[in-house]
Amino acid sequence: MSSWYLNKNLKPHGPFSFADMKNKILRGEVAPTEFILNESDGEWRAAKEWREFSQEIFPAFQVNYFKKSSPQEKEWILLDFKGEIPRQQGPFSVGELQHMQKSGLVHSEDYVWRSGLTGWVRICDRQEFS
Numbered sequence: 773m774s775s776w777y778l779n780k781n782l783k784p785h786g787p788f789s790f791a792d793m794k795n796k797i798l799r800g801e802v803a804p805t806e807f808i809l810n811e812s813d814g815e816w817r818a819a820k821e822w823r824e825f826s827q828e829i830f831p832a833f834q835v836n837y838f839k840k841s842s843p844q845e846k847e848w849i850l851l852d853f854k855g856e857i858p859r860q861q862g863p864f865s866v867g868e869l870q871h872m873q874k875s876g877l878v879h880s881e882d883y884v885w886r887s888g889l890t891g892w893v894r895i896c897d898r899q900e901f902s
Contacts, residue, residue: 774812778802787811790824800831800883800891829890832897836888843867843900851883851892866900873901 775787778796788796796802797819804820804827820827827833841847846863863886864872872878873895880896895901 774810777809777811779807779809779816784809794825794829797825797829798831798890800885800889800893802830803894803897804830804832805897830897831885831889831891831893834889836886847886848884849886850878851885853882869895870901 773789776790776793777784777786778788778793779785793802793808802808802819805818807816808819808822809816810822810824819825820830843866846865846868848864848866848869849860849862850864850869852859852861869878869884873880878895880894880901882895883892884895884898884901885892
C-alpha cells in the first residue's frame, strides 16, 4: 500500500494513508489546487487531478442539494486569523463577503464555511466568490 504526501509551504508532509489523505480533503485541510504525491507514482499533482479523489469530496465543489440559497441569505461563516487565536465571524451573505473582499477586509485566501460543507474552504476556491 503506497503512502501519500502533501506539499505545504514548499515542504512535503507525510506519509499519510489513503484514508487519512481523503479525510484531510473532506475536512478542507487540502485545497483542490494543492499538490500531493502518491509515492507509487512519484509525481506531484494538484489534488483534484488524482482520479483516486473525486471532485465532489472537496468542500470547494460540494453543493447542498437539499437547500437552495439566495445571494442575500446570511449563511457563510468567516474564519478570522487576525488575532492570536482564529475566531469565527458571521454569518454573512455572499454579497457581504464579496463587498468585504473588494474593500480589502477579506482576502481570497481566507477560509469560509456554511452548512452542507464537510470542511472549511478558501474563498478563492468557491465559485460564489469568483
